[in-house]
Amino acid sequence: MKSTILNVLIITLYTLYGYCSGGIVKQLPINGIGFNNYGMLRPPVPDNHIQTLPDNWFDQRLDHFNTSDSRTFKQRYFINDKYYKTGGPVFLVLDGEGESSDYFITKGAVALYAQQFNALTIELEHRYYGHSVPTSDLSLDNLRYLSSEQALKDIEQFIMKTTDSLSLASTSKWIAFGGSYAGALAAWVREKYPQAVAGSVASSAPVGVSYEFNQYFGVVSEALGTICTKPIREAVHQLADLLKTPEGRQSISKQFNLCTPLNGTDQPSVQLMWFNLIVPFAVAAQHNGKPGVIGIQEVCEVMAYNKDGSTPLQRWSKLHKQFSKGQCLSYDYNESVKAYRDISKTSPVVQIGMRQWTYQTCNEFGFFQTTGLVDSPFGYRSVPVEYFLKQCVDIFGKQFTPQSIQKAVNRTNAYYGGFRPNVTNVVFPNGSTDPWHALSVLKDLNNSTRAVYIHGTSHGSDLFPPQTTDPQELTDARKTIAKQLQLFLQ
Incomplete structure (x- = not known):
């Protein structure tokens, strides 16, 4: 049709x-x-993934930065306690620009880390996406509450109140995971709300936002190689x-x-x-x-x-x-x-x-x-x-x-720090064929903030469950991430 x-x-x-x-x-x-x-x-x-975890709902404020606005909306999340032992950490998977699924906390690499560390895993849907749309329609006026700053406050509030509602131990540390835009959120929530998360894994995270991202197709060209790009x-x-x-x-x-x-x-x-x-x-x-x-x-x-x-x-x-x-x-x-x-x-x-x-x-x-x-x-x-x-x-x-868009991009980079966010306890995995690595952190920022560059791998590869076909660098990267998690949880 x-x-x-x-x-x-x-x-x-x-x-x-x-x-x-x-x-x-x-x-x-x-x-x-x-x-x-x-x-x-x-x-x-x-395509054969089927959701196995039930939907859960969290009452979230629509506008965190206006004390006179008391409106709330229902924010969807999943929770998996399969590997959790009392007192264990909480691994929070952040979602970004689309509907959530329970894939990563049931089958992805995060589930394997949860098994290793006896962690409770939770996945939180981003406001305005999937089933967490807070307004009656998506008019420009209603979109005013859609921003990374509001989303980060959502995360902070969710962590604080869920710790109480689930009666989690005060010593249970939270670790944020995310890929791509959600990877940037994982890094930024550690930067802006360090009391909420003990560390973050920011996979393929484009923290250095860019007005004209012409490097994207530059990396595509490099990944394809000269033999391939010549006929193109x-x-x-x-x-x-x-x-x-x-x-x-x-x-x-x-x-x-x-x-x-x-x-x-x-x-x-x-x-x-x-x-x-x-x-x-x-x-x-x-x-x-x-x-x-x-x-x-x-x-x-x-x-x-x-x-x-x-x-x-x-x-x-x-x-x-x-x-x-x-x-x-x-x-x-x-x-x-x-x-x-x-x-x-x-x-x-x-x-x-x-x-x-x-x-x-x-x-x-x-x-x-x-x-x-x-x-x-x-x-x-x-x-x-x-x-x-x-x-x-x-x-x-x-x-x-x-001018307004360039100003907005400049503001975002100034607010979060661009390529050098002021963070500790973050690991930034990136793959060499992923064009988005051009906007991420590719060198260690400090002793606790590590960059893991994985040759021959693509966007968010470290978040997938291990496969027998994985290159050795990807296998080693997951081991490095696990070691960093151990340090974050000490």
Whole structure:
């Protein structure tokens, strides 16, 4: 079915949920930043994961920083006491820009740490996402309570009151875990509320927020390697040449199964098309090795090692079709904006968290993944920062300007410390093929704040349960994390 809204959201769905060789798969609740039109992409949870823990609800204040506002909302969380022994620590998994699942506290690496340390594990859904939406709709006025600062206060309040409600020992220490945006929250909650958490594991955490994040596709290029990026660069040049003529645009429409004929005069739509078409390369780098995801090897086998005599552009078309699974590709910018302006809680864009996350990128973080590096194999400025700025304005209003967004990014970095947050007892694991490592902490900040750089691994890999195929550096990284946890809990 070629439903307009479905086609408009194709890019969102296959970046948010991860198009792969097996189709659309579920997402890790422990959110990872990845990418879509606006920034985030969480690592995919195996499609066969079934929630086993019941929902729990916590009465959370809507506005922590206005004492005259007494409104509250129900915030969802999961709790797993399988390995808990009285007096043991509490491992709190923080979620970010999407609906929670109990995957990490039942099957992920955190569950293994819990077994080792006799810990109670809890997973907390982020305000405004999943089942923890506090307002009747997602209007701009109601989104004012969606911020990292409010989310951090949620965490602090949850820890304080849950310690009492569960009658936990006063000596039971809390450790925060998170991946990607939630990884940044894990680091920041240790920074801003050190009395609440004894330490944090901040995996793939982009704490150095960036207005124009052009390093993203730079890391993608490095991860794919020269042999792979050379034919990609040739394919990009071939596509750019075809865009110049009516016959060429007709060829693009056919080769990439566009939902409507490409006329080439609507620049934002052309930029959206470009972004959609380079998605497979970014997914391959960011989620290489994840269950069901077409990784670096698979992408490069198509682009670099194809021996059927096809052109690089034809091979790019073949790769795109593997990702799209027969869906036509929508690139209509105006239809996309229309979908993101739907403020109802039943809107698909709201339900998967994209309107909310877009607001956070425009209002706090930037994270605009452009092809702004001069030597980009994906086409220099084929997706410029102006494209993302226009989306902020068209979705939320003219109060969002390049100046206001840059100011917001500067404020966020000043408030949290950017690449050098003032923290102790934090471990920052990062994978070399993960483009988001460019915004994380890659060197030790002090004796208790360690950076763990894992060659050959991708976004949030350390959070997954161990596999026999794991590289030795990943196995060693989990051991290092366990040693740091031991130190945090002393």
